Amino acid sequence: MSHNGAGVSEVTVRVPMNIALVKYWGKRDEQLILPLNDSISLTVDKLTAETTVRMIQVVGENTVEINGRRVELSSNKRYQTVFDEALRLQRKRKEDLNKNENKCITHHFEVISKTNFPVAAGLASSAAGFAAIARAIQKILNLNDTQANRLARIGSGSACRSMFGGLVHWKKGEKEDGSDCVAVKTESENWPDLYCIILVFNDERKKVGSSEGMRRTRETSTLLKHRIEYVVPERIEQVKKAYESRNFQDLARVIMADSNQFHAVCLDSIPPIRYLNESSWRLIELVEKFNQQEVKAAYTFDAGPNACVIVQKYDVPAFIRTLLQDIIIPSEDLKSVEEELKVSFDCPSESNSPILCSKLIVSPMGGGPADS
């Protein structure tokens, strides 16, 4: 942390996005962003938001800049919610320290965030972004993990899962004030051999945003309640157990089943919500083909058509060779994978009806945030 003068605190952090293995879908409190069910996730080490937060002890306008562009805060209320909560926590601590001190210390925040992947690619960048803001403010105000977690969550629900490395369990909690709704690092040691292969598929369809989608599913799906009460708790335990015992096949089966069930409850909504497109389905078929002898890969899809395929490190080249049979991958992306993994891929024979992937990213998982 550097202090540019008495009234300015500045911290820079780098925080990865995360992928849920058991999905979060549905809020029980829209304001506090309290989920209807637990979820569990891994971070994607290579997709990060590097974020600098300056807290300036003078009245002023809060500003947020992402990849060089100013964010219009009046239409993105979540930033203000986070800043307000940060100031509340600071005031609270000061009150604890000195009951007589002036309560009206005024501050404003400047946030500068850079993601190392295109925000427009449709990869959920807000989770990494809000987690980074929360982590930087945690450093500035010396908050505990629970406070920082809340800060991330009220910015963007699943952001709270990006605050740790390893397997992270976001517990829905029971309390109305959200005080027991926190993401925690599970006791399992990180499994560094887990890699993900992210495929970005373009899509011109008008997307149902995840907040709107969650609301619609909660209000109209007759299957969601059963998922939440009976299916998710068991799957959380299955993921923990498979991860702890390094049982890739069991882990992969739960991941795929839960991705499909998340999309099933979307389809069970009125009107039905559809995030998977033809490319997503082709990818599902390729994974099934790859898994024919033995389950070695698991697909998972969030609220969009882009695929995340989880494999063990030594299966990455074989899986990419399977991809190349049916999917056209940008050559620069392929080249960087070849360099990194020290393998080479043959030019594939022509596919009958290849599909186009606009970006391929290969990354280890579970690394967690870092401070600079």
Next chain:
Amino acid sequence: MSHNGAGVSEVTVRVPMNIALVKYWGKRDEQLILPLNDSISLTVDKLTAETTVRMIQVVGENTVEINGRRVELSSNKRYQTVFDEALRLQRKRKEDLNKNENKCITHHFEVISKTNFPVAAGLASSAAGFAAIARAIQKILNLNDTQANRLARIGSGSACRSMFGGLVHWKKGEKEDGSDCVAVKTESENWPDLYCIILVFNDERKKVGSSEGMRRTRETSTLLKHRIEYVVPERIEQVKKAYESRNFQDLARVIMADSNQFHAVCLDSIPPIRYLNESSWRLIELVEKFNQQEVKAAYTFDAGPNACVIVQKYDVPAFIRTLLQDIIIPSEDLKSVEEELKVSFDCPSESNSPILCSKLIVSPMGGGPADS
């Protein structure tokens, strides 16, 4: 019924296919074809199988001919199951009449069936075909409705719903021998204003057959049980009530929700089953657009991409005009609709990315079978 000589009984009937409004998906007994849940349906008057059954009192080979082609009975065991059951019923009756009569009367069957729509179009023709065989045998052997229903069902489960006009409720029953598993005509008077618009969309994908699909869903979906126990019973009542009170909007809402839920439990299966394609989804979007002000149409999809849209008779022209904005319809099909409804459709302005429908059929619903 005509008798060509003493040993031959011949009956010809015409039976329509049916569309489930609350879907049948999952068997509790594969041999007797007993379903896991009730379903409810309407017949499609214009899509019929005209079938002649000859029961010949001499040993011989059973034969089945559909649209001029001989069916290979060794790979279509269901026909033999139906013939065996018919002979069992006949023997049973003869025994009741005369305990001393020879039990070994031997017969064989000749079936000639013609559908008035292409079997290859992907419209479920087996329901109409087996219902027609069952109805013809009912006439020949003077069976009661329950016996005839069983005969249709063991041929092709949903065939038992084609045995009546009006709103037909196939009750799953509780007994192991299937004796209380019957389709019955509900008490509501037929609603002749209900029309359906069937759109056939081509699809080159390898389809998961419905028997295999049902098995997979029953064995792997964690949502199916909830659907069966809690959702379907309520929806059956909702359909009955809406149909009885001629409440089209309520009826349409249940129909669409149940079609979507059926496809949701397919997606929740391992590996996931997908029947809807891009064309199906475009049709869903068109129906949503058409329903924006008021719910006037309901889509429903069986185990394939073809759509069935249920509308009231006076809304047929308006709905077809909506279709024409985005869907290319064969001109001869459009012309026959124009002639029948005495309307004319303008040549639509060019759509950006029209989809192709290979067959359009407009038909009243609920008419039921007929004898000739």
